[in-house]
């Protein structure tokens with residue numbers, strides 16, 4: 001199994017969490033310069049840890065010339081396999097829209113320049129679909145073809161744009177929640193070769209651990225649910241999603 005998206009620094013014992021049995025690799029998200037440095041440190045300690053470097057839309061207030069210089073340097077470090085997470089977040093309203101958009105577009109440029117996938121986060125307020133719609137417009141305009149719609153929440157417009165561009169789609173623990181039929185409907189139609197799984201640990205623990213602290217080993221429960229939705233065996237879906245993860249992040253077998 002590969003956990004394609006986790007925030008391991010905030011798990012009590014990151015070394016132990018990363019060494020969970022059956023976990024062949026994990027991608028730790030460095031979504032500010034400081035978190036990226038932490039993630040890179042962990043990647044030097046553990047072979048199976050890979051890293052993304054970027055700026056989360058909720059941290060877009062940090063977006064400045066200095067931050068860009070800092071992140072650009074970090075993006076060149078060994079074991080960096082992706083850019084982000086970036087995207088649009090109107091749920092927390094933590095940073096103004098113009099900064100979120102500027103930061104996203106800059107990270108899309110970086111991804112293109114470095115030939116790496118961009119990791120996209122989108123979250124809306126109430127039942128508005130504005131973040132999905134705004135994000136789809138930016139992705140379409142940029143036209144970069146390597147990326148991941150992370151923790152996909154099931155928006156048809158964004159899904160269509162992502163798939164057309166060539167993006168992968170990653171499902172998290174909320175796929176297993178009772179009220180998440182919209183997410184399961186999306187998981188049923190994403191082409192098999194674009195499917196990924198993640199934990200987004202320490203958030204969003206899957207059933208039966210909902211509400212508890214999440215950890216990369218729990219990616220198993222999301223895989224189980226996804227296998228059920230797709231009518232495949234656990235082993236088969238594990239093989240497919242692991243190979244998709246290695247392809248999109250360019251993580252070799254040895």
Ligand SMILES: [Zn+2]
Pocket residue numbers: 005007029085200
């Ligand atoms: Zn995340």
